[in-house]
Amino acid sequence: MNRKFKWITAIVAVSCIALVAGCSSADKKASGGGKESVAVVLKTLSSPYWKYVEAGAKAAGKEFGVDVVVVGPSAESEVIQQVNMLEDQISQSPDAIVVAPTQPETVVPVLETAAQSDLPILLIDSDVDFAGKTSFIGTENHTAGMEGGNLLASMLQKGDKVVLISGALGNPATDERIKGAKEALKKAGLEVVAEQPGDSDKTKAMTVMENILQKNGEVKGVFAANDDMALGVVRAVESKGLDIKVIGTDGTKEAVESILDGKLSGTIAQSPYNMGYQGVENALKAIKGEKIDKRINSGIDIITKENAQEKLEFLKSIAK
Known part of the structure; x- marks a missing residue:
């Protein structure tokens, strides 16, 4: 099958999805039957951060009487799996869809076609520029990264060596966090000696950090673009018996507990x-x-040891 035929087939398939979604939604409204339905497609459901997003979506569904379906791939790196899930949810004719896109270039064609049927499409966590977008809900990841960089800089001295641990390549959210952190760290006079992807995975981030420490023994601080990676970095640092400040991003329960235990130095929570x-x-x-x-x-x-207990109580309350 040649490339041109593949693209034609894909376009026809997505167009059919949008047509079915639009007609089914209209039929449902005309009949006046059933509750409103919202499909939520996340980057993954395997990490605490996205579990908090799921909890918030389901809480809103319960409060407002909306049928909410939440799906996500097995890992943030499974980009095609997310696209397949998105197409599947659209084909089931929800009244609106909420999406946290992992890679814009992979989801935009599907979203643009779906938007032609007047399906409300709301983006969360990571913004994508396309005409049919109804709204973006979240925070600026660049700003979150800058806050993390500033927090790390406040714990170090000018000239200290620092490391950046990024997410999966092409993930706009973690990429922007790293950019923001790098700007803040360089402005504070700190030296970035390494920047490596940890794929938003705890184990991989630990291995990456162990390798970095073999070449850079004088590292004083690390900013990681999510908490799972930050916790992996902490494990690597502990195994070497080093005193290195580590800042994460997301504000997960495990990260907050690590802060209270005196291991992780802080995290930037984006209210998932x-x-x-x-x-x-x-x-x-x-x-x-x-x-x-x-x-x-x-x-x-901004979560540090001073306010970590209060944040932990909140996270425990929404996990019930």
């Missing part, structure tokens, strides 16, 4: 629970024809 909750809440407004903002800020929290 709020993203999920506000995603469904605003999807319902869009379904009803209400006007919503094109950008909705879900907030940022």
